[in-house]
Amino acid sequence: MIRILLVEPMNLLRGALAATLSLEEDFAVVAELGGLEGAPDMARAVRPDVIVVNVGLLAGDGLRLLGRLGAEQPHCAVLVLAGPDAPGRLNRALDAHVRGVVGTQAAPCELVRDIRRAARGERVIDAGLAVAMVAAPRSPLSARERDVLSVAASGVPSREVAARLHLAAGTVRNHISVILRKTGARNRLEAVRLAESSGWLQ
Numbered sequence: 001m002i003r004i005l006l007v008e009p010m011n012l013l014r015g016a017l018a019a020t021l022s023l024e025e026d027f028a029v030v031a032e033l034g035g036l037e038g039a040p041d042m043a044r045a046v047r048p049d050v051i052v053v054n055v056g057l058l059a060g061d062g063l064r065l066l067g068r069l070g071a072e073q074p075h076c077a078v079l080v081l082a083g084p085d086a087p088g089r090l091n092r093a094l095d096a097h098v099r100g101v102v103g104t105q106a107a108p109c110e111l112v113r114d115i116r117r118a119a120r121g122e123r124v125i126d127a128g129l130a131v132a133m134v135a136a137p138r139s140p141l142s143a144r145e146r147d148v149l150s151v152a153a154s155g156v157p158s159r160e161v162a163a164r165l166h167l168a169a170g171t172v173r174n175h176i177s178v179i180l181r182k183t184g185a186r187n188r189l190e191a192v193r194l195a196e197s198s199g200w201l202q
Contacts, residue, residue, distance in 0.1 A: 001026055002026055002027050002049050002050060002115065002119045003030045003046065003047065003048045003050070004027060004049070004050050004051075004052060005032075005033070005039070005042060005043060005046060005048035005050070006018055006031070006033070006052050007032075007033045007034075007036055007053045007054065007057060008032075008033075008034070008052070008053075008054045008081070009034050009035060009054060010054075011034070014032050014034070018032055021111075021115070026116075027112075027115070030046040030047075030048055031045075031046045031048070035057060036053065036062050036065040036066065036069075037065070039051070039053075039069055040065065040068050040069055043069060043072065043073050044073075047073075047076075049075070049077065049119045050076065050078075050079060050115050051069065051077070051078045051079070052079050052081060052115070053080050054080075054082075055081060055082035055083075058080070058199075059196050059197075066078065066098065070098075077100075077118035077121070078098045078099055079099060079100050079101070079102055079115065079118050079124060080098055080100070080102070081103075082101055082103065082104060083105070099118045099122075099123060099124060100117075100122075100123055100124025100125055101126055102114050103126040106126065139195075140182040140183070141182060141183075141195070144175065145178060145179050146200060147165055148165065148167075148175040148176065148179065149188075149192060149195055149200075149201060151165060152176070152192060153192045153196070158172045158173055158176065176188055176191075179191050183195065
């Protein structure tokens, strides 16, 4: 029996996925969550073989939580459900203990097949998403610029960003100026959105 943990923010879609997967004799949907925050604790409780996660949950703290899941549940395969509009985030996800990615356009029978493959230890990469990931632009930001933008993403002022990163306020302002130039963003908020959607932030 393949034990599955579903992590999907949309209630209707999560219910439909659970109902579809439960039709398979060798599948058991052991838990459903709307976010990744409780996933590590839930995974410890229900011991899934496969975790299916919506790519939209990998923004912000999602990749860190995914990495924690992988470290705590090394036997468990993580599959990410994604459309073609998040290739950068998928590239980062594949570095964070993800066994594979499945396109949201996949037929139910394809998802079922890919879950079985992942449970067997195979790598699963949707062909269309693989092309998008290869073609995705690489981050133009340096490691320090990513740090600054990651902290700025929480909405704190530049002086707070400087305090958290042990930098001078002027240095942070300079980094923000360079980030805006490199990303072509009009302001800090737009730069954060662009970087998050492209998967450039931690």
